[in-house]
Amino acid sequence: MLGNPRKVNRGPAASADNRQAILAAARAVFAQRGYHAPLSAVAKAAGVSQGVFYRHFPTRLELAFAVFDQHWADYEAISADPDPQAFARLWSLIMDKTIDEAAFVEMVVDARRQAVGYDGADRMRALLGPPLARAQDAGLVDPRLTVDDVMLAQRMVFGIVVTAIDPTDVRNQVSRALSALELLPPA
Incomplete structure (x- = not known):
């Protein structure tokens, strides 16, 4: 089968991109909803899983x-x-x-x-x-x-x-x- 339409998991190679996406999403979510906005909203806005989120930012x-x-x-x-x-x-x-x-x-x-x-x-x-x-x-x-x-x-x-x-x-x-x-x- 040619051209698998599923997204490829880039694993550790995506780490820097994920971190930047989380930071950009956090800035936007914090600006809109305040510092105590749910961290799940930040992860969702960044397009990362909770696990990926917490690997980068445990708190x-x-x-x-x-x-x-x-x-x-x-x-x-x-x-x-x-x-x-x-x-x-x-x-x-x-x-x-x-x-x-x-x-x-x-x-x-x-x-x-x-x-x-x-x-x-x-x-x-x-x-x-x-x-x-x-x-x-x-x-x-x-x-x-x-x-x-x-x-x-x-x-x-x-x-x-x-x-x-x-x-x-x-x-x-x-x-x-x-x-x-x-x-x-x-x-």
């Missing part, structure tokens, strides 16, 4: 760390930019990710509870400090603003995102809240 937290690793890389790249405008770009990206991918913040909260020694807050402080200081030195940001103030503002934005009655108006609500603070550049 939700491991999956989330892998999915959101790109966020940290993006933040680090902006933070390293010596341009005094880097803080505004970093803040804007953090706001975009908080609004569009609230699952990232949920993952950080979960990691603080579950992962012994998780350093997300320290890592964020280290990323925010240098560009904030450069922006303040250039007169672009209020000199009273501290890294802890910035992190508090981000948590406030997350609160707006998760409690919004009208999700289509979240950006406007965030903008209004941040303008009330007056210390931060608009998102």
Whole structure:
């Protein structure tokens, strides 16, 4: 019989493709349904079995760390930019990710509870400090603003995102809240 129409099992050769499919599906599912979306929905969206899924990511937290690793890389790249405008770009990206991918913040909260020694807050402080200081030195940001103030503002934005009655108006609500603070550049 020529041309077997059944799908060929590529076994270990498909591992890298499966991993990428899981990561892409997780990003989409988390963005749509939140961090606590069923992992079976991620496996289904990726087109892999539960067994394949769990071979790659034994826990939700491991999956989330892998999915959101790109966020940290993006933040680090902006933070390293010596341009005094880097803080505004970093803040804007953090706001975009908080609004569009609230699952990232949920993952950080979960990691603080579950992962012994998780350093997300320290890592964020280290990323925010240098560009904030450069922006303040250039007169672009209020000199009273501290890294802890910035992190508090981000948590406030997350609160707006998760409690919004009208999700289509979240950006406007965030903008209004941040303008009330007056210390931060608009998102």
